[in-house]
Amino acid sequence: MRPPSPLMVASIWSAPARQLLPTCLDAPVPRQLTSQVPGKFCLPARIKLPHRPIITLTTDFGTNDHFVGAVKGVIIDIVPEAAIVDISHAVQAYDVLDGAIAISQTYSLFPTGTVHMVVVDPGVGTTRRPIIASSDGYHFVAPDNGVLSLVYAKEERIHVRHVTSDHYFHQPVSNTFHARDVFAPVAAYLAKLVDSHKFGEEVEDYVKFAAPKPKPNGENRLRAVVLKVDRFGNLITNITPDDAPAIFSGKSKFKIVVGNKEITEIHSAYAEGGPGEVFGILGSMGYLEIVANRAPAAQITGAGKGAEVSILLGEGAAAGKGA
Numbered sequence: 001m002r003p004p005s006p007l008m009v010a011s012i013w014s015a016p017a018r019q020l021l022p023t024c025l026d027a028p029v030p031r032q033l034t035s036q037v038p039g040k041f042c043l044p045a046r047i048k049l050p051h052r053p054i055i056t057l058t059t060d061f062g063t064n065d066h067f068v069g070a071v072k073g074v075i076i077d078i079v080p081e082a083a084i085v086d087i088s089h090a091v092q093a094y095d096v097l098d099g100a101i102a103i104s105q106t107y108s109l110f111p112t113g114t115v116h117m118v119v120v121d122p123g124v125g126t127t128r129r130p131i132i133a134s135s136d137g138y139h140f141v142a143p144d145n146g147v148l149s150l151v152y153a154k155e156e157r158i159h160v161r162h163v164t165s166d167h168y169f170h171q172p173v174s175n176t177f178h179a180r181d182v183f184a185p186v187a188a189y190l191a192k193l194v195d196s197h198k199f200g201e202e203v204e205d206y207v208k209f210a211a212p213k214p215k216p217n218g219e220n221r222l223r224a225v226v227l228k229v230d231r232f233g234n235l236i237t238n239i240t241p242d243d244a245p246a247i248f249s250g251k252s253k254f255k256i257v258v259g260n261k262e263i264t265e266i267h268s269a270y271a272e273g274g275p276g277e278v279f280g281i282l283g284s285m286g287y288l289e290i291v292a293n294r295a296p297a298a299q300i301t302g303a304g305k306g307a308e309v310s311i312l313l314g315e316g317a318a319a320g321k322g323a
C-alpha cells in the first residue's frame with residue numbers, strides 16, 4: 001500500500017475527517033495513519049489533542065521536597081500531552097489569602113480552557129471538600145477553603161462542584177497528600193476533556209471570603225493593611241486608586257504611615273526614587289505598593305505582611321512631611 005501524500009495527510013487531520021474516520025486500533029506505530037488491514041485508512045489510536053492542554057499549579061509546597069514532582073508525575077501519566085505551568089510554589093505556607101492573591105492575579109492571562117490547580121490546604125484529610133469551580137473560560141481544582149475567593153469575585157458566572165467520584169483518584173489516597181491523589185488526577189482528566197458534571201454534584205455553600213478593604217479611620221483618614229511582601233521587599237497594600245484617588249491624582253496632599261516611615265511621594269517607576277527614599281507606586285497588581293529603589297522597603301520600614309498602613313489626606317497631611 002502506498003504511503004499517503006502530504007495533501008491526503010492534511011485532509012485527514014481536518015475537523016470533519018477526525019469525526020468521520022475510525023480509530024486505527026491495530027496501527028503498528030502510535031500516530032501511524034494506516035491500518036495493517038490492506039486498503040483501510042483511519043486515525044491512530046493515540047492521537048494528539050487538537051490543542052495542547054494546559055494545567056497550572058499554584059501551591060505552598062516549595063521546591064525542596066518531592067511534592068511538586070509527584071503531582072506532575074500523576075498528571076503526565078494521565079495526559080502526557082499536557083503543558084504544566086508553575087504559577088508559584090512559594091505561596092506562604094498555610095496562607096489561603098496568599099494563594100488566593102496568586103491565582104487571582106494570573107489565571108485570566110492563560111488561554112481559554114486552561115485548568116488551574118490551586119492547593120494551599122491546611123485542612124487536608126479533614127471534612128473540607130475537594131471542589132471544581134468552572135467559569136466561562138476555566139476550570140479550577142482546589143480545596144474548598146476559600147483559596148478561590150478572589151476568583152469568585154472576578155467571575156460573573158461560576159459553578160462549583162463537590163468532587164466525590166473517587167474512581168478518578170490516584171489510589172490509594174493518602175490522608176496527607178490530596179494534591180497528588182485527588183487534585184492532580186482530577187485536573188488531568190478535566191484537561192483530557194472529561195465533563196466536569198461527572199466528578200460530583202453542584203454545591204452552593206462553597207467557602208468564600210472578601211479580601212480586606214481599607215476602612216475609614218476618622219475624618220480624611222484611612223486604615224489599610226499590607227497584604228504581602230514580594231521577593232524584592234516591596235510592601236503590597238490593599239489600597240486601590242478607587243479607595244484613595246487623591247493619592248494618585250498628584251493634586252492633593254497626603255501622608256502614608258507604615259512601620260517607622262512616613263511616605264509623601266508617589267512615583268510612576270521604581271527607578272525614580274532617590275537613594276534610601278521610601279515612596280509609593282501603583283503596582284502591576286492594581287494596588288499601592290510601598291517601595292524603595294533597589295532596596296527592600298520591608299526592611300527599611302520595619303513592616304511586614306499584616307502591618308497597618310495609615311493614610312492621612314488633605315491639608316493635615318502637610319505636617320511631618322518627609323521620610
